[in-house]
Amino acid sequence: MLVMNATTARKNxxxxxxxxxxxHEHICITGKNGNVIMISEEDWKSIQERLYLSSVLNIKRKILKGLNTPLSECVEDNE
Incomplete structure (x- = not known):
């Protein structure tokens, strides 16, 4: 992650x-009263979606179950 002060960030x-x-690399911008992180809107939305999905217990369980299910159990055999 790139780190720079606010003056340099403002100039660029x-x-x-x-x-x-x-x-998709985040940039830390340092200031007198603390720091901020610059991220893309796409990354921000992705983080928000992950936080939401993690907060819904049923969805989290279903996602984890799906990740642990073998592919052979997920695909119908049409033969």
């Missing part, structure tokens, strides 16, 4: 936006 904002979108 448009370049940083393009870089984050293309590479």
């Amino acid at each position: 904002l448009f370049k940083l936006i393009d870089e984050v979108i293309l590479t």
Whole structure:
């Protein structure tokens, strides 16, 4: 993860936006009162979706069960 101060980030904002979108690498921007992380909107939505799915117990169990189910049990044999 790239780390830079707010002044440098401000000077390079448009370049940083393009870089984050293309590479999906997060950027830590440091400030006097704390730090922030710049991430793409696509990554943010993905994080939100994962958090939501993790918070719904039934869905989480079904996903875990599906991940542990052999493929042969998931596909119908048409022969």
